[in-house]
Amino acid sequence: MRRKSAMLVGNSLMGAGMILMVASIAVSVLNQLPQIHMPNLMASGGIMGIFVGALLWLAGARMGGHEEISDRYWWHRRFDARCQKNHNTRYH
Secondary structure: OOOHHHHHHHHHHHHHHHHHHHHHHHHHHHHHHOOOOOOOHHHHHHHHHHHHHHHHHHHHHHHOOOOOOOOHHHHHHHHHHHOOOOOOOOOO
16 A cells, blocks of 8 residues: 555544544443443444444554654653763663
């Protein structure tokens, strides 16, 4: 698979995973309301959907090349001693 299409498929899987996780959390929260009577299968499916969404997210991140920590992250770049350009620290 070419890099461009791999990133497209990876980003699509990450988006689908995010949508599935948010929808599953909404179903799980709505299940706790006493006014809404959901079948037990739908309530259990809401919990399972969170994990399936997370797996889709991770598979998309792996396929799209987003699984590594990037130097672009602000906290990582400024406060992690291993990533600073100052060579007088303990970590090399």
